[in-house]
Amino acid sequence: MKTILITGCNRGIGFGLVKHLCENYGQMENIFATCRNPQNAQELTSLAQNNSNVKILKTDLNNSEDISNLAKTVTDILGTRGLDVLVNNAGISSKFTRLPMVKEKDLTDHFRVNVIAPILLAKHLIPVLKNGKNEGESSGIIVNISSVLGSIQENTTGGYYPYRTSKAAINAATRSMSLDLREHKIVAVALHPGWIKTDMGGKQAPFTVEEASGNLINFIRNISMEHNGLFLTHEGKQLPW
Numbered sequence: 001m002k003t004i005l006i007t008g009c010n011r012g013i014g015f016g017l018v019k020h021l022c023e024n025y026g027q028m029e030n031i032f033a034t035c036r037n038p039q040n041a042q043e044l045t046s047l048a049q050n051n052s053n054v055k056i057l058k059t060d061l062n063n064s065e066d067i068s069n070l071a072k073t074v075t076d077i078l079g080t081r082g083l084d085v086l087v088n089n090a091g092i093s094s095k096f097t098r099l100p101m102v103k104e105k106d107l108t109d110h111f112r113v114n115v116i117a118p119i120l121l122a123k124h125l126i127p128v129l130k131n132g133k134n135e136g137e138s139s140g141i142i143v144n145i146s147s148v149l150g151s152i153q154e155n156t157t158g159g160y161y162p163y164r165t166s167k168a169a170i171n172a173a174t175r176s177m178s179l180d181l182r183e184h185k186i187v188a189v190a191l192h193p194g195w196i197k198t199d200m201g202g203k204q205a206p207f208t209v210e211e212a213s214g215n216l217i218n219f220i221r222n223i224s225m226e227h228n229g230l231f232l233t234h235e236g237k238q239l240p241w
Contacts (some may be wrong), residue, residue: 001084001134001221002029005074007061007121008090009033010041013145013193016213017087018044022051024217029081032074034059034090061090061117062109071124082131085220087143088118088170093163106162114166118144119173122188130184136224139185143220144174146190146231153240171231171241178229187223190231191216192239 004021008014018033031054035041038056048054057073060066074083091114094106122129122142129140149160150167170190177188193216194207207215215234231239 001025002027003032003078003081003083003132004028004030004085004087005032005034005083005125006087006089007034007059007117009044009056010035010037011043013209013212013216014087014089015041015044016209017089017216018047018054020210020213020217022047022054024214028053030055030077032057032077034061034070036060061113064116064120067117067120068124071121074125075128078128080131082133083125083128083140084132084134085141085143086122086125086129087145087220088121089145090117091145091166094160096159097161098159099161102161107165110162110166111169114163115169115173118170122177126181126184126186129181129186132186134187134224135222137185138187138223138225138228140187141220141223142174142177142181142186142188143223144170144177144188144190146171146174146192148192148239150190151231151240168241174231175229175241182225182228185225187225187228189223189227189229191219192231192233194234 006014006017009018021028021031034057038058048056057070059070132140134141147167148154149164150171174188174190193212219234
Protein backbone atom coordinates (compact mmCIF):
# COMPACT_ATOMS: atom_id res chain seq x y z
CA MET A 1 0.00 0.00 0.00
CA LYS A 2 1.61 3.22 -1.19
CA THR A 3 -1.33 5.44 -2.19
CA ILE A 4 -4.51 6.02 -0.22
CA LEU A 5 -7.49 8.37 -0.27
CA ILE A 6 -9.37 8.95 2.99
CA THR A 7 -12.50 11.09 3.23
CA GLY A 8 -13.50 13.11 6.27
CA CYS A 9 -10.06 13.88 7.68
CA ASN A 10 -10.59 17.11 9.59
CA ARG A 11 -11.06 15.22 12.87
CA GLY A 12 -11.93 11.88 14.44
CA ILE A 13 -10.97 8.61 12.83
CA GLY A 14 -10.18 10.19 9.45
CA PHE A 15 -7.55 12.45 10.96
CA GLY A 16 -6.36 9.57 13.12
CA LEU A 17 -5.74 7.40 10.07
CA VAL A 18 -3.73 10.13 8.33
CA LYS A 19 -1.68 10.77 11.47
CA HIS A 20 -1.00 7.07 12.01
CA LEU A 21 0.20 6.65 8.43
CA CYS A 22 2.51 9.65 8.75
CA GLU A 23 4.01 8.40 12.00
CA ASN A 24 4.39 4.75 11.05
CA TYR A 25 4.53 4.41 7.26
CA GLY A 26 6.99 6.87 5.85
CA GLN A 27 7.10 4.94 2.58
CA MET A 28 3.61 6.15 1.61
CA GLU A 29 3.78 8.01 -1.68
CA ASN A 30 0.44 9.80 -1.52
CA ILE A 31 -2.00 10.25 1.36
CA PHE A 32 -5.00 12.11 -0.05
CA ALA A 33 -7.04 13.59 2.80
CA THR A 34 -10.36 15.28 2.15
CA CYS A 35 -12.21 17.75 4.34
CA ARG A 36 -14.90 20.33 3.73
CA ASN A 37 -13.14 23.30 5.34
CA PRO A 38 -9.33 22.99 5.37
CA GLN A 39 -9.05 26.41 7.01
CA ASN A 40 -10.68 24.92 10.11
CA ALA A 41 -8.59 21.73 10.08
CA GLN A 42 -5.49 23.07 11.80
CA GLU A 43 -4.07 19.73 12.94
CA LEU A 44 -4.49 18.24 9.48
CA THR A 45 -2.88 21.30 7.89
CA SER A 46 0.06 20.99 10.27
CA LEU A 47 0.51 17.34 9.30
CA ALA A 48 0.51 18.26 5.62
CA GLN A 49 3.09 20.99 6.20
CA ASN A 50 5.43 18.47 7.82
CA ASN A 51 4.72 15.57 5.48
CA SER A 52 4.96 16.27 1.76
CA ASN A 53 3.06 13.09 0.89
CA VAL A 54 -0.11 14.38 2.60
CA LYS A 55 -2.32 16.22 0.15
CA ILE A 56 -5.38 17.99 1.55
CA LEU A 57 -8.24 18.13 -0.94
CA LYS A 58 -11.14 20.43 -0.17
CA THR A 59 -14.34 18.51 -0.84
CA ASP A 60 -17.99 18.92 0.08
CA LEU A 61 -19.45 15.43 -0.13
CA ASN A 62 -22.94 16.91 -0.34
CA ASN A 63 -21.96 18.25 -3.76
CA SER A 64 -21.76 15.72 -6.59
CA GLU A 65 -19.64 18.10 -8.68
CA ASP A 66 -17.12 18.29 -5.84
CA ILE A 67 -16.98 14.49 -5.75
CA SER A 68 -16.34 14.34 -9.49
CA ASN A 69 -13.65 17.03 -9.25
CA LEU A 70 -12.01 15.19 -6.35
CA ALA A 71 -11.71 12.03 -8.41
CA LYS A 72 -10.28 13.98 -11.34
CA THR A 73 -7.69 15.71 -9.15
CA VAL A 74 -6.56 12.41 -7.62
CA THR A 75 -6.40 10.79 -11.06
CA ASP A 76 -4.34 13.68 -12.49
CA ILE A 77 -1.87 13.58 -9.59
CA LEU A 78 -1.44 9.80 -9.78
CA GLY A 79 -1.00 9.68 -13.54
CA THR A 80 -0.29 6.07 -14.50
CA ARG A 81 0.13 5.13 -10.83
CA GLY A 82 -2.94 3.48 -9.35
CA LEU A 83 -4.86 4.17 -6.15
CA ASP A 84 -4.21 1.32 -3.73
CA VAL A 85 -6.88 2.09 -1.13
CA LEU A 86 -10.03 4.21 -0.96
CA VAL A 87 -11.41 4.69 2.57
CA ASN A 88 -14.91 6.12 2.51
CA ASN A 89 -14.76 7.33 6.09
CA ALA A 90 -16.73 10.58 6.11
CA GLY A 91 -20.11 10.19 7.73
CA ILE A 92 -22.73 11.83 9.88
CA SER A 93 -24.81 10.48 12.74
CA SER A 94 -27.83 12.00 14.41
CA LYS A 95 -28.78 11.33 18.00
CA PHE A 96 -30.89 8.34 19.00
CA THR A 97 -34.27 8.77 17.27
CA ARG A 98 -37.56 6.97 17.81
CA LEU A 99 -40.02 6.81 14.92
CA PRO A 100 -42.28 9.70 16.04
CA MET A 101 -39.24 12.03 16.07
CA VAL A 102 -37.82 11.15 12.64
CA LYS A 103 -37.35 14.12 10.29
CA GLU A 104 -37.18 13.88 6.51
CA LYS A 105 -34.15 16.18 6.31
CA ASP A 106 -32.20 13.94 8.71
CA LEU A 107 -32.91 10.95 6.50
CA THR A 108 -31.90 12.68 3.26
CA ASP A 109 -28.78 14.24 4.83
CA HIS A 110 -27.60 10.86 6.10
CA PHE A 111 -28.15 9.17 2.77
CA ARG A 112 -26.37 11.96 0.89
CA VAL A 113 -23.17 11.73 2.98
CA ASN A 114 -23.20 8.10 4.16
CA VAL A 115 -24.42 6.38 0.99
CA ILE A 116 -24.55 8.49 -2.15
CA ALA A 117 -21.12 10.11 -1.76
CA PRO A 118 -19.23 6.81 -1.23
CA ILE A 119 -20.97 5.20 -4.19
CA LEU A 120 -20.24 8.12 -6.52
CA LEU A 121 -16.62 8.39 -5.39
CA ALA A 122 -16.02 4.69 -5.92
CA LYS A 123 -17.63 4.97 -9.36
CA HIS A 124 -15.38 7.84 -10.44
CA LEU A 125 -12.22 6.18 -9.10
CA ILE A 126 -12.63 2.79 -10.79
CA PRO A 127 -9.91 3.54 -13.41
CA VAL A 128 -7.22 4.28 -10.81
CA LEU A 129 -8.38 1.51 -8.46
CA LYS A 130 -7.88 -0.94 -11.32
CA ASN A 131 -4.20 0.01 -11.28
CA GLY A 132 -3.81 -0.24 -7.52
CA LYS A 133 -1.37 -2.70 -5.98
CA ASN A 134 -1.86 -4.57 -2.71
CA GLU A 135 -0.96 -7.86 -1.09
CA GLY A 136 -1.88 -11.02 -2.96
CA GLU A 137 -3.85 -10.80 -6.20
CA SER A 138 -5.96 -7.74 -5.45
CA SER A 139 -5.56 -4.43 -7.22
CA GLY A 140 -7.36 -1.55 -5.47
CA ILE A 141 -9.29 -1.83 -2.21
CA ILE A 142 -12.49 0.01 -1.29
CA VAL A 143 -13.13 0.26 2.44
CA ASN A 144 -16.56 1.60 3.29
CA ILE A 145 -16.63 2.52 6.97
CA SER A 146 -19.87 1.07 8.30
CA SER A 147 -21.21 0.27 11.76
CA VAL A 148 -22.72 -2.64 13.63
CA LEU A 149 -25.77 -0.36 13.87
CA GLY A 150 -26.22 -1.04 10.16
CA SER A 151 -26.72 -4.75 10.82
CA ILE A 152 -30.39 -5.68 10.43
CA GLN A 153 -29.95 -8.96 12.28
CA GLU A 154 -28.19 -7.32 15.22
CA ASN A 155 -30.83 -4.60 15.61
CA THR A 156 -32.54 -5.47 18.89
CA THR A 157 -33.23 -1.97 20.23
CA GLY A 158 -34.74 -0.01 17.34
CA GLY A 159 -34.30 3.72 16.82
CA TYR A 160 -31.43 5.50 15.04
CA TYR A 161 -33.47 5.55 11.82
CA PRO A 162 -31.27 7.92 9.75
CA TYR A 163 -27.99 6.32 10.79
CA ARG A 164 -29.09 2.67 10.83
CA THR A 165 -30.76 2.80 7.43
CA SER A 166 -27.86 4.66 5.80
CA LYS A 167 -25.31 2.15 7.12
CA ALA A 168 -27.48 -0.79 6.03
CA ALA A 169 -27.59 0.85 2.60
CA ILE A 170 -23.81 1.28 2.33
CA ASN A 171 -23.48 -2.37 3.35
CA ALA A 172 -25.74 -3.33 0.44
CA ALA A 173 -23.75 -1.07 -1.88
CA THR A 174 -20.50 -2.67 -0.71
CA ARG A 175 -21.81 -6.10 -1.58
CA SER A 176 -22.76 -4.91 -5.06
CA MET A 177 -19.36 -3.27 -5.56
CA SER A 178 -17.66 -6.53 -4.63
CA LEU A 179 -19.56 -8.32 -7.39
CA ASP A 180 -19.37 -5.60 -10.04
CA LEU A 181 -15.65 -4.99 -9.60
CA ARG A 182 -14.26 -8.46 -8.89
CA GLU A 183 -13.32 -8.99 -12.55
CA HIS A 184 -10.86 -6.12 -12.04
CA LYS A 185 -9.65 -7.70 -8.77
CA ILE A 186 -10.88 -4.68 -6.83
CA VAL A 187 -11.85 -5.66 -3.29
CA ALA A 188 -14.77 -3.97 -1.51
CA VAL A 189 -15.41 -4.43 2.21
CA ALA A 190 -17.74 -2.86 4.77
CA LEU A 191 -15.76 -2.27 7.95
CA HIS A 192 -17.06 -1.66 11.46
CA PRO A 193 -14.27 0.29 13.19
CA GLY A 194 -15.45 -0.33 16.72
CA TRP A 195 -16.82 2.10 19.28
CA ILE A 196 -14.38 5.02 19.32
CA LYS A 197 -13.92 8.09 21.51
CA THR A 198 -14.86 10.73 18.91
CA ASP A 199 -17.45 13.50 18.70
CA MET A 200 -19.72 10.88 17.14
CA GLY A 201 -18.83 7.98 19.45
CA GLY A 202 -18.77 9.88 22.72
CA LYS A 203 -16.52 9.71 25.80
CA GLN A 204 -17.78 6.32 26.99
CA ALA A 205 -16.34 4.47 23.99
CA PRO A 206 -13.59 1.92 24.81
CA PHE A 207 -11.16 2.79 21.98
CA THR A 208 -9.19 5.99 21.58
CA VAL A 209 -8.75 7.40 18.08
CA GLU A 210 -5.07 6.42 18.19
CA GLU A 211 -5.85 2.81 19.11
CA ALA A 212 -8.59 2.49 16.53
CA SER A 213 -6.49 4.05 13.79
CA GLY A 214 -3.69 1.55 14.34
CA ASN A 215 -6.16 -1.34 14.38
CA LEU A 216 -7.81 -0.22 11.15
CA ILE A 217 -4.57 0.38 9.24
CA ASN A 218 -3.22 -3.01 10.33
CA PHE A 219 -6.37 -4.68 9.05
CA ILE A 220 -6.53 -2.70 5.80
CA ARG A 221 -2.93 -3.64 4.98
CA ASN A 222 -3.89 -7.31 5.15
CA ILE A 223 -7.11 -7.21 3.14
CA SER A 224 -7.14 -9.69 0.28
CA MET A 225 -9.60 -11.14 -2.23
CA GLU A 226 -10.94 -13.51 0.42
CA HIS A 227 -12.43 -10.51 2.24
CA ASN A 228 -14.27 -9.29 -0.85
CA GLY A 229 -17.92 -8.44 -0.21
CA LEU A 230 -17.85 -9.04 3.55
CA PHE A 231 -19.04 -6.99 6.53
CA LEU A 232 -16.19 -7.16 9.04
CA THR A 233 -14.77 -5.81 12.26
CA HIS A 234 -11.19 -4.53 12.38
CA GLU A 235 -10.32 -7.91 13.91
CA GLY A 236 -11.57 -9.71 10.82
CA LYS A 237 -14.70 -11.07 12.46
CA GLN A 238 -17.59 -11.35 10.03
CA LEU A 239 -20.74 -9.49 11.07
CA PRO A 240 -24.30 -10.44 10.02
CA TRP A 241 -26.00 -8.24 7.48
